[in-house]
Amino acid sequence: MNKTFLTLFRSRIYTAIFLLLGVLLIGVLGYRFVSGYTWIDSLYMTVITITTVGFGEVQPLDEFSKIFTIFLILASVVIVGFAISVITEYILSNNNLEELKQKKMQRKIDQLSNHIIICGYGRNGRQAAKKLLAYQKAFVVVEKDKALIDRFENDETLFVYGNANEDEVLMQAGVGRASTLICALPNDADNLFVVLSARQLNKDLCIISRASQETSYKKLKLAGADNVILPDKIGGDHMASLVVVPDLIEFIDNLAIVGKSNINIEEINVEMLYDPTTVKTIKDLDLRRKTGCNVIGFKNAAGDYVVNPEAETKLVPNSKIIVLGRPEQIQKLNTVYNIE
Numbered sequence: 001m002n003k004t005f006l007t008l009f010r011s012r013i014y015t016a017i018f019l020l021l022g023v024l025l026i027g028v029l030g031y032r033f034v035s036g037y038t039w040i041d042s043l044y045m046t047v048i049t050i051t052t053v054g055f056g057e058v059q060p061l062d063e064f065s066k067i068f069t070i071f072l073i074l075a076s077v078v079i080v081g082f083a084i085s086v087i088t089e090y091i092l093s094n095n096n097l098e099e100l101k102q103k104k105m106q107r108k109i110d111q112l113s114n115h116i117i118i119c120g121y122g123r124n125g126r127q128a129a130k131k132l133l134a135y136q137k138a139f140v141v142v143e144k145d146k147a148l149i150d151r152f153e154n155d156e157t158l159f160v161y162g163n164a165n166e167d168e169v170l171m172q173a174g175v176g177r178a179s180t181l182i183c184a185l186p187n188d189a190d191n192l193f194v195v196l197s198a199r200q201l202n203k204d205l206c207i208i209s210r211a212s213q214e215t216s217y218k219k220l221k222l223a224g225a226d227n228v229i230l231p232d233k234i235g236g237d238h239m240a241s242l243v244v245v246p247d248l249i250e251f252i253d254n255l256a257i258v259g260k261s262n263i264n265i266e267e268i269n270v271e272m273l274y275d276p277t278t279v280k281t282i283k284d285l286d287l288r289r290k291t292g293c294n295v296i297g298f299k300n301a302a303g304d305y306v307v308n309p310e311a312e313t314k315l316v317p318n319s320k321i322i323v324l325g326r327p328e329q330i331q332k333l334n335t336v337y338n339i340e
Contacts, residue, residue, distance in 0.1 A: 016083035023050065023079050027072050035065040050076040102161070106172065109158055112138050114179040119164035119194050121148055124210055124231060125184040129157060136340075140173045164194045167201060175201045183209040183225070188216040192223050199224030266330055267299075267322050272339050276317040283311035291336055292329035297322030 027046030031037045037045060041058045048055045049072050061069060116132060116139040118125050125141065132139045133156060141157060142164045143149050149159045162169035164185065175181065181198050183191045191209045198205055209225040211217055212232065220228045241249045254264070274280055287293050298309035301318040315321065323333065333339065 012086045012089075016079075016086045019079045020083055023072070023076050027076075030068050030072065031065070034068050035059075035061060046072070049073055050080060052077075105158055106160075109140055109160065109172070109174055112140065112158075112174055113177040115139055115174065115177070116180045116182060117142060117170070117173045117175060117178050117198075118182045118184060119191075120183070120185040120210075121145075121152065121159075122184060122186055125182070126152070128182050128184060133157075140178075142169055142173050165190060165197065167197055170194075170198060170201060175205065178202065178205060180206040180208065183207065185210070186212070188212050188220075192216070192219055195220055195223040195225045264327065264330065265296075265322065265324050266293075266333070267320055268333075268337075268339065270315040270319050270321065271317065273315070273321075273337055276315065279314050279316055281311065281315065282309060282313050282321070285315070287323065287333070291325065291333040293323040293325035293333050295321050296324045 024046055027049060028039070028042045031042035031045045032039060035042075035045075037058060045058060049069060052073065116137055118128055118132075118139055119142045121129070121141050121143040125143075129139065129141060139158070140160060142160045142162065144161070144163045146161060149161055153159060160169060160173045162172065164170060164183070175198055181194075183194050183198075185191050185194065188211055191211065195207055195209050198207055207225045208227045208229065209220045211220055211228050211230050214230060214233070217228050217230065238249065270276055273285060282295050282298070285295075287295060296308060298306040298313055298315075299320040299322070300306070301316055306313065309321075323330075325333065
């Protein structure tokens with residue numbers, strides 16, 4: 001949108017400048033050959049005529065020169081007026097481009113529902129956004145650093161400029177219609193405040209918060225966070241595991257690598273796979289034969305996980321399965337069962 005406006009206004013400004021130069025050239029040539037003025041006097045007469053400053057003629061004008069001057073004045077009034085209006089519009093619109101861009105983005109946000117809100121676009125926030133983009137999940141980023149927004153802004157990412165601690169900003173991000181909120185602010189106190197505010201604004205919201213200090217874990221849970229992540233702890237555990245079981249961790253890391261075409265693992269609601277009014281088992285689905293994917297986990301309706309479930313495990317309503325496969329197998333699974 002920014003580029004469109006700039007292109008439009010530049011085109012109109014070039015037109016205005018061309019017309020101004022044209023009328024100036026006509027005036028100079030007219031006074032030079034019609035009135036017999038010198039080149040300097042011709043330029044002087046043209047400028048004072050176009051600008052209507054009211055100075056006197058260099059020398060008395062004959063009747064033909066007066067007629068030429070009348071037409072020059074009328075033409076210059078129209079052209080100069082057009083040029084002034086274009087330049088003024090350009091200046092005002094250039095100042096309002098940011099506001100217009102924000103309004104367009106806000107309209108897109110207002111159309112979202114069951115989306116994800118990311119508060120903070122630092123390292124953790126950007127990593128979360130990257131993974132959500134890979135899974136084609138709709139999300140909105142709330143960030144108070146305008147320079148950071150300008151740096152990473154693109155057509156795929158919707159931003160709300162403001163402090164996530166303010167209820168109005170969360171409402172702009174559509175917290176009332178959102179399904180999940182990821183709080184990735186660097187300060188635990190800010191995360192705590194956002195969790196409290198978001199929980200008040202949406203009781204059904206799934207809230208995932210970052211924490212720097214282990215002492216903040218319980219406070220964030222009490223404030224309403226469903227999950228609390230300690231990046232430093234996870235990083236330390238990961239590095240230690242690379243010493244203890246390096247090949248296993250490297251394999252898991254490869255599973256976790258997510259891009260637009262290399263998703264290896266998926267969590268799927270059983271309702272997406274069949275009509276659960278007649279309960280089926282993992283064996284009945286026969287996903288391995290149909291898609292090449294393997295079922296490596298099962299989550300029942302109560303939220304309990306089973307690793308490497310038995311083939312006879314019943315897929316009751318509101319349960320989920322975790323499947324593992326190569327990217328092309330995951331894609332085939334999504335195609336066969338029409339999973340978006």
